[in-house]
Amino acid sequence: VAIVLYDLAGKDGVRFSPNCWRTRMALAHKGLDTETRATRFTEIPGILDGTQKTLPIIDDCGKIISDSWVIANYLEKAYPDRPSLFGGAGGRALTEFMLTWCNSVVQSAIISFIILDIHDALTAEDRAYFRTSREARFGKTLEAMQGGREARLESFRAALQPLRLHLKTQAFLGGATPLYADYLVFGALQWARTVSRFALLDDTDPVSAWFDRCLDLHGGLGRRAASICQ
């Protein structure tokens, strides 16, 4: 029986959520059969027992697990014979640092580049919810948040320097092969790729070459994904 992934979806089936992408890649890394269920923001209260607030959620034969980090740890424990997501206890601990780096440095910057683009990639029903909730959270309009993004690009790219330096000697954050740490940062960049035409990375950036490698992983799972640019 396939594991069900409730996967955040926009219009035209676009799957854009960075945290859902982490989980999708983790399931593929483990080689687990997965059925994704496209779920719009406004559909979340209607799934399962109605108490869920955020995605991703997985349903593994009746075990319901939410929160991408909790899911990753569940998968690592439940499927120990499949390829490891962390590469051992030290890897798991340092993946938690990668998680805070990804959230506080990478994703918090990317949101300001694409928040209006995300809105535009949603279905009509979801747009109103997204605008209201995000404008309340950030205290400004989506247009004001995304505006002037070109001027912020240089500092965003500079903030990726630790990853860039790492990739001078390694194919992936995980070394010769990817680990969950790769999927954290991949998810952030895939978020932008699926909803926006704005170029976050310079083509000559080693981070761009790494992202290309990630798009090819697991049978090109990331590359085959629908995006608003298609």
Added chain:
Amino acid sequence: VAIVLYDLAGKDGVRFSPNCWRTRMALAHKGLDTETRATRFTEIPGILDGTQKTLPIIDDCGKIISDSWVIANYLEKAYPDRPSLFGGAGGRALTEFMLTWCNSVVQSAIISFIILDIHDALTAEDRAYFRTSREARFGKTLEAMQGGREARLESFRAALQPLRLHLKTQAFLGGATPLYADYLVFGALQWARTVSRFALLDDTDPVSAWFDRCLDLHGGLGRRAASICQ
């Protein structure tokens, strides 16, 4: 036979080098007998075969190894039955990311807070070498580099946010117990602690509490170290 660590030294025996502290803590973590040899900048060309340029260097029964990262990998491989520095292959790979984060975000900022203080903590012979080489490298005087440091403190502290968030749920970067990743960032802060009175961290910062825990490790090795403040 003890492993010999050639350890960068200032005046009054102060051991301040961040990269030497990484190695010193790694040796203690492995529980290896260590004899440190205080070595001034201008004494480096006179040690061993005379070809060495930088410290740390270890001499393990005739095996001469330089570069703190190479040394860490050597110790992990040569002493596999001692406590691991990386906690597995995934941990080792992600420690390389921590290394680039520490170098490019933490140490590159700290140098601008303490470069004149480092100079003042050196012996008279070393001061001329240090001033000439560093002013050439950075293209400005030590005084100009360190000047106005108070104004840069806020952005430095903000850059530690991923570590701060990690420490909300974990005692160490390595989890419940420290790994080499901890010693990377510890070395950077110990560098400042040994040569400078400038307070890099707010006392209420969780990073400060973590640094205190690191100072207590291995019998208080870091806390007992000489500093110019004593």
